[in-house]
Amino acid sequence: MARLTAEKKVLHADLEGDSVKAAAGSMVAYQGNVEFKNAGMGGGGGLRAAVRQRVAGEAVNLMECTGHGRVYLAQDAFDVTVVDLQQDTLTVESEHILAFTKGIQHDVQFAGLRGMTSGQGLATTKLSGTGQAAIISDGPMIALAVAPGMPLVVDPDAYVAGTGQTQMSLVSGVSWRSLVGEGGGEPFSLRFEGQGTVYIQPAER
Amino acid sequence: MTFEQINAKVVRAQVGPGQEVLARRGAMLGYEGQVTFRPLAGQGQGVGGRVGAVMSGESNKMMATEGQGRVLYGFRGLYVTIIQITGDSLTVEADRLLAHSANLQTSIEMVGGGGGMGGAIRGAVRGAMTGQGLFTTKLSGQGTVALLSHGGTFPLQLNGEMVGVDPQAYVGHVGALQVDLKASVGFRDAIGRGSGEAFQLHISGHGTVYVQASEKKF
Amino acid sequence: MPTIYDPNSLPVDDNINHYAFSIDLNGEWFTSKGAMIAYYGNIDFSGVAAFASRAAWVAARFSSPLYTQDWVVAAGQGKLVIGDRGNDINSYDLEDGNLTIKAVNLLAFQPSLELKQSIVPGFVTLIGTGKFLASSNGPVIFVEPPFRADPDALLGWADCPSPSQHYDYNWMAQSFMAGIQGMFGRESGEERQYDFTGAGTILMQSSEMLRVDSALMRIVESQTNLLDANSAGALGHKLIARAQQSNM
Structure with missing residues (x-):
């Protein structure tokens, strides 16, 4: 079984004749006998895939790494976090996916949360099933719990991923950015309610 | 030891007579003592060095630090790796040199070119083609080198086997290693967009390869 | 898997990691615009000018008109998480003291402190007793005078006289001869430094040229x-x- 291990800013993907999917171009080094081939959007061909490609852009372009050996995966010196999924779903801003093992399905959803708030977002991807997923963040990931009566507000530019049953809404009236209108960012933040975990990075994009 | 690692992004050098330091211009963060800085006009010797210097455009980025004192070096918040050279040689991408002991010998080489001037020219053409600029500086002798990287480096030890490295993530190597630039058709397919990432460095032999956790060059 | 925090387990006025800080808000803090990355609880953010119209003490504390539009007052109860583009974050406790810091690196301060503009452009001085947060590119390096600092790598100073400027004529003469740069070009940092003398502490960081101080x-x-x-x-x-x- 392929195994993903995070070593700070580098992900080790140890392959035993099987394969993992990884963000295209994220291989920094490899040892052993490994082949890399385009895995596209993972949703087969045809019109549906083509439309998704348009929606998702290049951020979710994936490659398949197959063989025996170790692949070192990294992107932009971001920190790597490996999340174990057991019949679970992780919702990730697509550009933060580094790799995931077989047994996890991925489904590109819609223009990302960031897209809703700033118009610059790419896409959100749902990773679901059983296996390992590696996600990246600018600085070490911070996990924050959401529970009934304990809502959480986050800066959309720091939001990375979430699990569980949470409802997300946009909060306005938070005026720290709107005062001078610097950079055109809307004064929205994301408010999460329900039950789950939200992952943020200690950096604004 | 002339360099002391202050934190992941800054080193301190003890400078004195016979312990001068060559550093990237703009890398001095601060100093105490009687220290002077002098811009260098060129670097590297021999025809290969000169050609390489002209083609890489890197030769005029260095300065000498002389006198007596302690100097902090760092550059634009990039990570710094200290490597001690004891009789062997370190090959690094010229852009990644933060500072090194002035007594080290330097020359400019192409990696992946197959050696010799012919190789260098072929390599240069390929380097130009890929936009990777695989011009390297080879440092040898006894001394210390401080290397810049995006996010830090990790070493890969080679004992006869081969490692594939993304040219943009390659930082440098120590030891008797064979470096080949390979165009990988399969990899080109994987990446697409003709981004130049269709190339891999295939490095084999006995030694250590330093790789950064990023494809960002600077 | 990272630790999962909730409002009770988040640190009280302490770092979550090197790059994020958790303020236990119970009242007001001044925060720079965009420093908030997440919060629990009931927290309002309003512009310094707007808040000052309701609370007269603000004008006395925030006497730095050049920076008014870059700052807000966070008021309420809860846990407020501060981050700054992946830079290291440190908290400083002043006890009847003063510390001068690069304005773009100041992220938040308690209203028991007073903010003033330094006569050195791009720097502000905090005076009084209280806590403040500042970012740095890499961990802060503390050094003592006599010391000469590259302006881009200087983060701040405390308890010592304001610096004077030192020009390295040797470097400039060599540069002119080599035809390397004009006087009006971007400096490399070796021709001009801030010169610190006397007793005190100087705060240094790895240089960064990308920050824009509006x-x-x-x-x-x-x-x-x-x-x-x-x-x-x-x-x-x-x-x-x-x-x-x-x-x-």
């Missing part, structure tokens, strides 16, 4: 009032020439 332009612009019309015009031409050169 107030710095306002400072420089206000200083052009010293020029007469002809000189101002000549300066304008030089600046246009430089902008065109850097675009090439």
